[in-house]
Amino acid sequence: MLIVSHRTHSRRVTASRLAALTTSFMALVFAAATVSPALADQKTIANLPTPVTENLYHPYDENRALLGQKLFFDPLLSGNQNISCATCHHPDLASGDGLPLGIGEGGAGIGKNRTIGSGRDLIRRRVPRNSPALFNLGALEFSSLFHDGRVEIDEKDPSGFDTPADEDTPTGLMTILAAQALFPLTSGIEMAGQGTENDIGQALEDIYGNPWKGVWAKVEQRLRQSEPYLPLFQDAFPEIQSAKDITIVHYANAVGDFVNAEWRSSQSPFDRYMAGEQQALTEQQKIGLDLFYGRANCASCHSGPFLTDQKFHAIAMPQIGPGRVARLEAIRHDRGRAGATNLIEDRYKFRTPSLRNVALTEPYGHSGAYATLEGVVRHHLDPVSSFERFSLRSVALPQHPRLSNEDGFIMQDRRERRRILAANVLKPISLKDEEVDALIAFLQALTDTSATSGRLGIPVSVPSGLPID
Structure with a gap:
């Protein structure tokens, strides 16, 4: 309703003025009636999230991320040196593998073209769960990882994390992404392979030893013996003076920083x-x-x-x-x-x-x-x-x-x-x-095309010289 008040000293409202005001008012009413459903629903507006900003993420170091990129794509860390982290989390596949259940150690290729091997190289089992995408996992709010959350932040634990390794979880891990990076290495069907095939698989299956520490020690040994990696580790971690100083924790923190910095999605139409x-x-x-x-x-x-x-x-x-x-x-x-x-x-x-x-x-x-x-x-x-x-x-x-x-x-x-x-x-x-x-x-509309292939992308080569998926 349009109410016009007349006072003794007010300017008189003419018929033409009243018509103009009425027209303006009706235009506002029409505009309000044509607002999109999302804007018209106040409950929807209240539920919309806050924008994604840099302060929602863990900080990262660029040299650690660069080292992590090499490690992420390098098959050197797998038992039979034939699979890397990137095989199941590839930039060409939006940080996943495009498969219902992954094809781990023993397969060849990526995505839907990945084979299951044959003969002695036939994979033993399918990876039991779908490979999750890696977008925004460096955000502070991610307190658990894996589909079942079996790696999670636990401030009461000496390592800062509750993991399948329990008290064998190493200390010095900077983020939950670093803690998560330790465990695909210890899976026979994902990266380690079998005890009859390589030293990492053998350490995993040693029932008289410690499978966690055994596998990680073998990975450390491979990294220490790969001379091209030493300067990269030294750039990323000032405390490393020689190859013998490289530990599995350095590996994990580098991969954690890479994943944190690599796949950030915040520029979608939404x-x-x-x-x-x-x-x-x-x-x-x-x-x-x-x-x-x-x-x-x-x-x-x-x-x-x-x-x-x-x-x-x-x-x-x-x-x-x-x-x-x-x-x-x-x-x-x-x-x-x-x-x-x-x-x-x-x-x-x-x-x-x-x-x-x-x-x-x-x-x-x-x-x-x-x-x-x-x-x-x-x-x-x-x-x-x-x-x-x-x-x-x-x-x-x-x-x-x-x-x-x-x-x-x-x-x-x-x-x-x-x-x-x-x-x-x-x-x-x-x-x-x-x-x-x-x-x-x-x-x-939640798709951010600028984030799908990652920030650093696929390296031209890795220090081991092994082929990249």
């Missing part, structure tokens, strides 16, 4: 939209944003600047492949977070992944069960029905009798299926097909 650039999102993406932070309830878990609550949830994700079990455990399953905590209430819970660049990091889920964004979105909307409809035929896995016999074993176990479904915490949410499409469009 970020530009939050900064005030209204045209950064399409109208469909704005509707998807409103659903994400509203009725679809995605932000209840995918919250904050990195779109993760850093917690663990059971959502009835289908389990394919061999599953991850404790060492020497014969029963095939994957109990998720409970494998790290030994708590019954943590069974089948997995860490909420960040959704930064999610459109580029398929397949999805801890087991890579869903090949498309639509598939995993629809699973979240109705986990029980999606789980019951799931077919292993929809998963593109390299086939071989030794491997394929394990792929559907867990999903064929009726008792395990019941347990997975019983643990689910998500209630069904009904969305129309066009709303699902809008939600997917919003997830695509």
Whole structure:
């Protein structure tokens, strides 16, 4: 309503003046009515995250990051010198490997073209979980890593971290990324290989020794014997005077700084939209944003600047492949977070992944069960029905009798299926097909193309002289 007050000394409002004011007022009303759904929903506005800024990350040293780049791409650190960190976390594949379940030690190539080997070189098992993307893992809020959080910050521990190595976790690790970098080295199917093949695999399988310290000591030995690495370590760590001073902690801190500095995602259309650039999102993406932070309830878990609550949830994700079990455990399953905590209430819970660049990091889920964004979105909307409809035929896995016999074993176990479904915490949410499409469009707006290939990228060569994936 437009109210015009007349006072004795006020200028008289003429009919033309009143018409002009009325026109201006109606224009404002029309503008307010046509604001995008995301802006019109005050709840959505309140839930939007703060911008990603430098102070949200751990600091890093450039020389350590440069050394870490070489180490990350160098197969020297694997048992048979045929696989590196980059094989499963490659810049050409948005810091992942593009596979449902990774092909570790023994394979060749990257991504969907990676082979499973043959004859004596045939891989022993599939890597039990999907290779996660590495975007923004250097942020301060990441307090646990791996799908089950088995490496996490623990200020009460002398090392500062709770890890599978327990009291054997070395001290001096600067960040959780450094702590995480220690453990792919100690997996026979990921990097170490078998005891019959190399000295690192032998140390891992030495039941009378200490597998953690044994593997790390062998890696240290290889680094000390590689003369081209010494000046790089000296530039990165002033305390290193000679090769004998290089330790596994130096390796870990360098790789940690590299990953921290390399894959930072904060310049997506979504970020530009939050900064005030209204045209950064399409109208469909704005509707998807409103659903994400509203009725679809995605932000209840995918919250904050990195779109993760850093917690663990059971959502009835289908389990394919061999599953991850404790060492020497014969029963095939994957109990998720409970494998790290030994708590019954943590069974089948997995860490909420960040959704930064999610459109580029398929397949999805801890087991890579869903090949498309639509598939995993629809699973979240109705986990029980999606789980019951799931077919292993929809998963593109390299086939071989030794491997394929394990792929559907867990999903064929009726008792395990019941347990997975019983643990689910998500209630069904009904969305129309066009709303699902809008939600997917919003997830695509989380893509930061400037971050996908990394900051330093792929080195021309590595100090060992071995070929790079």
